[in-house]
Amino acid sequence: MTTTLENVDIPTKRRRSVSARQNLMGWLFVGPFGIVFIALLIVPIFYALYLSLFQKSMIGGTRFVLFGNYAKAFTDPSFLDGVWFVIRFSLVLIPLQMAVSLAIALILDIVITRYARFSRLMIFMPYAIPTVIGALMWGFLYSDNFGPLAEIFEAFGQQAPDFLSSSLIFYGLLNIVTWQWAGYYMIIIYAALQGIDPTLYEAARIDGASQWQIVLRIKIPLLTPALLLILVFALIGTLQFFNEPQILQQLAAGAIPNDFTPNMYAYQQAFSLANYNYGATISFALGAVVFVCVYIFLFATRKRGSFTS
């Protein structure tokens, strides 16, 4: 392995030995992660698939049912309603969140003062908060017992909206998730904005472009890879929605059932009802749906972004 020996070898032989060494060194570096990857990702995925092929019943014990559990899941209103909810939620949340974070990043790219820098940090702050605590904080703010909403609306002689009721919980959750993540996405977009070559703006200004034209024609198109990255993260995150509704379940009496999202339903099946086979089926089905959605999305946008380069 000593380099001095290789240095005296003839060139062709040296190239071969270098390549063998590349192989060995490459695997030495990648190996430790590879082991963790196989043990904690590949094995659980296939184990979930394996579990999902069996059904456990009171009488007769565990039996092999092939795709019986999937047939059950895809006709189970609890699972389907949960999937429909997270899809609906993503369709509203993701554009909203991206618009908010993009707008803030663009403002912060124009206003370069100490005040703006301070506000950037404050807007990012919710990212450091555990989602459990974030949900709890907003749960307090929404509630009639602790929250200011009732006070504020009373001052105008109005009835305060109850974001913990079943009709408004959608918006209550929308607000919590936007609050939690917009700052993080804003930082990613802002960082990407900083990477844009400023001579482009200079050139555009000389050509008579306004601030708006620069934003629309130069900044936003060049932000596509960053926006794509955020979109993928938001999609993966939202489809596996669990923490916020689980925490708010107690505060919002009756508005959030146990099958509110697919993940909550899987959790309930596996740990309240000890039905691991069906829980694993839902997990696997959800994972597969997310994977396929994201994969199709990335494939469809491959020409524009280069996340997968």
Place this chain on the structure above:
Amino acid sequence: MSVTPVESKSERRTSRNTIERRTIPRAPGRVPLNIVLGLLMVYFLVPFWWLIVNSSKSSAGLFGGGSSLWFADDIDYVQNFIDLFTYGGGIYARWLANSALYAIVGGIGATALAVLAGYGLAKYTFAGRRFSFAILLGAVMVPTTALVIPTFVLFAQVGWTNTIWAVIFPTLLNPFGVYLMNVYARDAVPDELLDAARVDGAGEFRTFFTVALPLLRPAIVTVLLLSVVASWNNYFLPLVMLSDNRLFPVTVGIGLWQSTASTYGAAGGQSLWSIIVLGSLVSVIPLIIAFLTLQRYWRGGLAIGSLK
């Protein structure tokens, strides 16, 4: 920024600042934007303000009317602190320590694995590299919660559930960290520099530790911070894996208190609410401090994935 090896980038940034300063000398149209920023700050900070104000209140103050966005007459921080750290035999301090343990051990482990793998993928052309990279990208898209139930059943079979390892092991898996590190290492560590070290007689590992590692520092801090945050904030995994409340991290612990307080209703759970509020506040302080002190590292680092 002086540690960034990509000299042109930092140069560009400074030259950009001078350009901006020259061309827009305190434009007057900035006032509305500043007001917008102010309103945004209010929105993003209101929950924190609510926590700070309300953790000063006794249970009676919390429920006893009065403005929920302003302090009550008696400010009870000290008593609430004593209650928080003595309730249930001082379990809260234990939860904080558990969170710190899981976040630090899991975060450092995940980062070490990510640095090695990211560097290996970026700088060695070994057999199976393309395939490994494709699998890695696929793994970024796998929702982590989908793995929790099968991992739990697997761990249960070897008796690992309800131990600290049940929370720490799964945290070590961070495919996105490897991806970030790989992207960064490709640009930040020039092949010529590695070859120069090799010609000088340094072995591969020595080259890695003395040449590559210092160049990777911004990415390392970023991945470490992201892993620590993910682990500190994790709820689903420890909720599933742990049943002994002395092993809970603070997120699961506060969730438990909250469900206890809710079950007893406003009457019986009152005394618990005041420590839940203060407990929430205390649990967010460590990460806020970490973010504020490590700012100059993560701000640049978070852009890595988005620029490529």
